[in-house]
Amino acid sequence: MTEQHPSSLPSLDGAEPFGADELAAARADLAASIGRLFGASVMSASGHGNVSVRLPGHDDLLAVNAGELLRPLPAGDLRVGVPGLRTVNDDVVVVNLDGEVLYGRPSPSVAAILTMHVGVYRTRPDVQAVIHTHSPHATSYALAAVALPARYEALLVHGQRVDVPVAPWAPRGTSEAVRSIADTYRANPETYGVLLGNHGLLVAGDSAVHAARLVTAIEEAAVSSVGSLPLGGPAPLPEYVRDLDLRLRF
Template sequence: MTEPFGADELGAARTDLTTGINRIFAASAMSASGHGNISVRLPGHDDLLAVNAGELLRPWPATDPRVALPSLRTVNDDVVVVDLDGKVRQGTASPSVAAILKMHIGVYRTRPDVNAVIHTHSPYATSYALASVSLPATYEALLVHGQAVDVPVAPWAPRGTEEAVRAIAETYQAHPRTYGVLLGNHGLLVAGDSAVHAAGLVVAIEEAAVSSIGALALGGPVPFPDRVKDLDLRLRF
């Protein structure tokens, strides 16, 4: 059966994945292990996702989306295409990535407005997740990236299980204005309008976590004045 997507669409998706991955690494917002995963909607196909195939994230060489698929560097080893029913349509996911596909799918089903999802173990953001403490939205860069509310915590459940997927979905449903969710005892999950937006927010959340922990010794982060609610500081990247 011929798949409903072509080389140009897969190439464009891989370019989006590459941009998101490399932006996080350039900002040193990844854990040393490189554990994480990233997905984007396949251009032109709202029901198909392109997801990194490998166990760990590492910086990816840039590719030109105009180059035909056979010329892309081991694209079938890099990228898995999966539909919103969880069926793998192309590629082979590592055991680790296969276990989290449902998590990504659950976010897209819960938030049909988003086009990218990134999961990391960014160290300082994960500190909040381990403590089960919401990250306060007191850092202006969060507002710039559209995160105008505190980043909530989804309760822990074994990774890849229906319980974990449900906990994440319920947290997004309970906090419809959030893009980011801290995964209790685990890490960080960020949805975005694009891979660039999601990656930028991962970086902003990690910066906010670092700065908020540092501010504790000085009396703790101070909330914005009430008039911030009347301002739109969001930039579109």
Template sequence: MTQHDPVQKARADLTAGINKLFAASAMSASGHGNISVRIPGHDDRLLVNAGELLRPWPADDLRVAAPALRTVNDHVVVVGLDGTVHEGTPSPSVAAILKMHIGVYQARPDVNAVIHTHSPYATSYALAGVSLPARYEALLVHGQPVDIPVAPWAPRGTEEAVRSIAETFAAHPRTYAILLGNHGLLVAGDSARHAASLVVAIEEAAVSSIGAEPLGGPAPFPDHVHDLDLRLRFEEPTA
């Protein structure tokens, strides 16, 4: 398997995203979460973590074997945008949320990664049903210039839940992230690294916004912020 193998590239991005979340302590203690990325050159296929919970992964532990799109071990699965599992076996929990990830890619064909977490402070906003204000500069730096909206709750994995997520993204075309009412956080990105960086920025924003409340709440940016492009765009590694 070469460094140009598409599944290896997707697996490396997936691993980098997962490890960034844990390094920044942006995950809940349970490790509940799931992550997916498009497989380069196969826009209709996703690589998704297969297990119930996320844990840090060794960066060099690819464990991907031979032919075609490659056979993967039980750490990851290859899934089509039609919901067909092509390689691997998802856990029951992951199988239940595949439609949620697929729904995001269908609603936002421009994104290449999706991460769902129960990051504690961001989830506080989701439980309250309150949008998280984009008043923390790191959100702008990672491409989130607008408040993070709330998608109304629906039972996880149901068509109603998928529709709620897709409709919220459609109603807020500039957002990369939405809060899942009574549930958690869902973030899309240009890559898993980008999505993970945004998850971290969102959790920091939630912590700081809650901390700012006794001081009068987070102050809005001046109006001219809308004329600025503050986003940092990092070149993704090719290997």
């Protein structure tokens, strides 16, 4: 592929089962959610993370950032962490639900986690986006293998009505890790978020922006929960909260 301005639409060769407009819409969703993560300061110092969305009009196809997320990104340029690659197909990868790369070139780090994203969509066909971060305070709970209690109202506002469970650790990118995450989602059908034991945070969402908002709420909950420990820890919400619909739909 010849070099193009990073904000231009990719030139598809006709073999892909999707169009340039659909890919552009997915790229915009990815960029919007990534911008929210950095704007909320919930990314780790390493900037490690990955975001995927269902390709519009194709429930069986996912768009994923191809490189590492090292900084906030303008909507037209998702290329980061892949030095020397200057063509627009280097910013987004499209994969199917078998984990097969149909378009683009993932960095080695992203290639290792594609099956993790695919596994969530296959387990939770209702979700439209998945975000993985190493948000520092949420990751503290993951390292301790302690579920994050849903006692912060903002979690309920963004649809996380239950404690954020922990998926037991398994080597990154392996079938064991994918199975551990899928099993945790199956055992906790009400959860959007899952803490990855000894690793980080994974959040599914009804959209990329919803997932990004929930990552932020989970990180805030982790900060405040730890901060409340000298005062006796986070207090339980009243039982009747289960009968309330506090979810805000943006």
